[in-house]
Amino acid sequence: YGCSAVGTPLEWPEAKKVAQHVREWGIEQLLAIWRRAKGKERDALLWGDEIEYIVVALNDEEHNVKLSLRQADILEALASDPELLKQGGGVPDLARGPVKSGKTAPTFHPEFGRFMLEATPGAPWGIGFKDLLDVEQDMKWRRQIAKDHMDADEFPITMTTFPLLGDRKSITPWFPPSGPRLRSQFVPDEIANPHIRFPTLAANIRARRGRKVELNVPVFHDKQTTWPFSDPTVDYNMHNWPEDDDVRNGAAKENHIYMDAMAFGMGSCCLQITFQAKNIDEGRKMYDQLSPLGPVLLALTAATPIYKGFLADTDVRWNQISRAVDDRTPEELGEKPLKNDRWRIPKSRYASNSTYISQDPRLRPEYLDPDLVIDEKLKDRLVEGGMDDLLATHFAHLFIRDPIVVFSEDLKELDLDKADHFENLQSTNWQHMRFKPPPPGSEIGWRVEVRPMEIQITDFENAAFSVFVVLITRALLSFDLNFYIPITRTTQNMETAHRRDAVLNDMFYFRKDPLPKRPSKTNGASNPPSGSSTPRMHPIIPPDSPVGSVEDEYELMTVDEIINGRADGTFPGLIPLVESYLDSVNVDVETRCELAQYLALIRGRANGSLWTAAKWIRYFVREHKGYNFDSVVSDGIVYDLVKAAERLTVNEGRDGFGKEMLGECRQRR
Ligand code: GSH
Incomplete structure (x- = not known):
């Protein structure tokens, strides 16, 4: 979205004035899509993965590592490589239809950070099992191509965050912090992709909030950490911008690592999987059923134990991104009584989902969020336009937000053959699942994007998690599994996933019985085929048995129980x-x-025999001879850590290095 749009973006107060206009047109575009595509059938079950990289520049002589801000040059080199173009790769050409999976060179895309790259396979993956085995090679190919278009000292690294982001000196080329857009005291405006969408997003989010974004990550309290901890990198004496008052007004919290810009969140890397469903009903089902798995996937992939050169007391990136794009005003946050704003909003634009959308008879009203905020007027319009209540509620919830980046040129006439206004709201609702309608004028069907996972250091792991999510999706469609729990429990689970080693020590709300009941009149579900070896099947509940209390349907489980099952068969x-x-x-x-x-990798992560990257990195830091047990992760440690990440990427544990995380007997492919 957006990267092809050119024009004059409106500054915040101007954008605010046209917000309702954009929303209304967005809803009309959505209705046009809905009318055209709601009956779209028999689309192929395709899927795709997205890998995000940070680009680092290693200086082996000086023993240091910096973020490389050469995204634009690298993308340019990729776009103009004749070899790559011949193989269908380079940068995306939307006109090109799907080519045979795995044979087409990958495509590269910009992301928020000027140090980030995103790569996708050149064509979507298909239904076949063969494709599942091609993913890893394709990921390796992508990494190789990316590397080939970088300088000799630059590397594409798949760590969620650069551990020294925000230490003011670890970027190359160097720019001083505190520019007009981000107004960060730690990072320069040049940290963001210069495409107008990104600095405008950052500036307008800040302006809408009325102050800078505020990220406080609890610091890890180590043996020698000065306690109470006050972030020593915060400058309380800056007077460049009005926002420099934020820290004097208490923005930086005691015992926390403080960060103040969108880049600290949207500069993080993740692993995303998108499915094309065969029709809208299947898409809606996938969206609902994969949603409760989100926090479990987040905990299993935890990889973010360091921020701004300090060990954090949390393991994942999620809440940091959430805060980094939190544009809510004090009124919406509930800090001031409502006067100018329309409602209090409980979550940031980047947050776990708050809606279920499947027209599945198993979706009980009790699972829905009782406090869901929606724009009633827009919902009425959707219903009047023929959309069912549930889906209309979903979009009327996403549309409580203001559009952040508005181009004045786009407001002249409403084009119902486009989706720009709809996408403006849709693509800045960064939830852990995204339901994506078919883009106008394309063959693409209804899609569902799975967004919670953290990027893993090696392509082996990224392939493993991708394949796992694909297989669980196949299993849930084939067996008609039921993972419904009240959606507010998923919100709680998402918080739980942040805890250090949540994957081992914490409990997550999960549905006790995911297996479908015997087919009944209202429910066309089928049981697993007879002869299949579904272990420990439950007694089948008669279809007309009275429904019990929702609270009895789920309980707290460990990730090991959720992933590997319970020995007692429950x-x-x-x-x-x-x-x-x-x-x-x-x-x-x-x-x-x-x-x-x-x-085996997923099983091991869940039962604790294999470590998450978060645990591995923590251990690496605490074992490092340069670490003083004071929570400080120095430049030298980060240099060695990035070198270690590169070694892991190349050898994937075959040399014994990282076997705690990757396992012993990774076969050579
Ligand atoms: N890197 C993020 C994460 O770790 O969860 C996800 C990527 C993302 O949401 N990127 C933002 C975006 O809007 C960057 S501002 N990307 C383009 C899009 O989703 O349309």
Whole structure:
């Protein structure tokens, strides 16, 4: 979205004035899409993964590492490589239809940070098992191509965050902090992709809030940490911008690492998977059923234990991105009584989902968020235009936000063959699941994007998590699994996933019985095929039995129980469900073996025999001879850590390095 749009973006007060206009046109565009595409059928079950990289520049002589701000040059080099273009790769050409999966060179995309790259396969992956095995090679190919278009000292690294982001000196080329857009005391405006969308996003989010964004991450309290901890990098004496008062007004909290700009969140990297469903109903089902898995996936992929050169007491990026784009005003936050704003809003634009949308008879009203804020007028318009209540509610919830980046040129006439106004709101609602309507004028179907996972250091791990999410999706469609829990529990689970080693020590709300009931009149669900080895099947509840209390349907479980099941048979576990799905379809032995390696990684992460990257990085820092047990992660440690990440990426544990995280017997492919 947006990167092709050119024009004059409105500064905040002007953009605010046209917000309702943009929303109304966005809703009309959505209705036009809905009318055209609601009956779209038999789309192929395609999927795609997205890998985000940070680009670092390593100086082996000086033993230091910096963020490289050469995104534009690298993308330019990729876009103009004739070899790559011949193979269909380079930068995306939307006119090009799907080409045969895995054979087309990957495409590269800009992201928020001027030090970031995103890469996707050149064509979507298909339904076949063969494609599941091609993903990892394709990811390696992407990394190689990215590297080939960088300087010799530059590397594409898949760490969620650059551990020294914000220490003022670790960027190259160097720019002084505190520019007009971000007004950060730690990072320069040049940290953001210069495409007008990004600095405008950052500036207007800040302006709408009325102060800078505020990220306070609890610092890890180590043996020698000065306590109470006050972030020593905060400058209380700056007077460049009115926003410099933020820290004098208490923005930086005691015992926390303080950050003050969008780049500290949107400069993080993740692993995303997008599915194309065969029709809208299947898309709506996937959206709902994958939603409760989000926090579990976040905890399993935890990889973010360092911010701004300090060890954090949390393991994941999520809340930091959430705060980095939190444009809510004091009234919306509930800090002041409502006067100018329309409502209090409980979550940031980047947050876990608050809606379910499937027309599934198993979706009980009690699962929905009782406090959901929606724009009633826009909902009425959607319903009047023919959309059902549930989906209209979903979009009327996303549309409580203001558009942040508005181009004056786009307000002249409403084009119902475009989706620009709709996408303006849709694409700045960064939730952990995204339901994506077909873009006008394309063959693309209804899609669902899975967004919670943290990027992993190696392509092996990224492939493993991608394949796992694909397989669990196949299992849930094939067996008609039911993961519904009240959506507010998913919100709580998302918080839980932040805790250090949540994957081992914490409990998550999860549905006790994911297996469908016997087919009934209202529910066309089918049980797993007979002869499949679904372990520990529950007694089948008669279809007309009275429904029990929602509270009895779910309980707290460990990630190990959720993923691997319970020994006493009271919960099957997601991996056993995937295994029984694989049993039920014809997979050749070789494929099954390859998939087993991926599932072994997930199994190990869940049962604690394999470490998350967060744990591994923490351990690396605390074992480093340069670490003084004072929470400070110095330049020298970060240099060695980035070198270690590069070594892991190349060897994937085959040299024994990182086997705590990757496992012992990773086979060579
Ligand atoms: N890197 C993010 C994460 O770790 O969750 C996800 C990527 C993302 O949401 N990027 C923002 C965006 O809007 C950057 S401002 N990207 C383009 C889009 O989603 O349309």
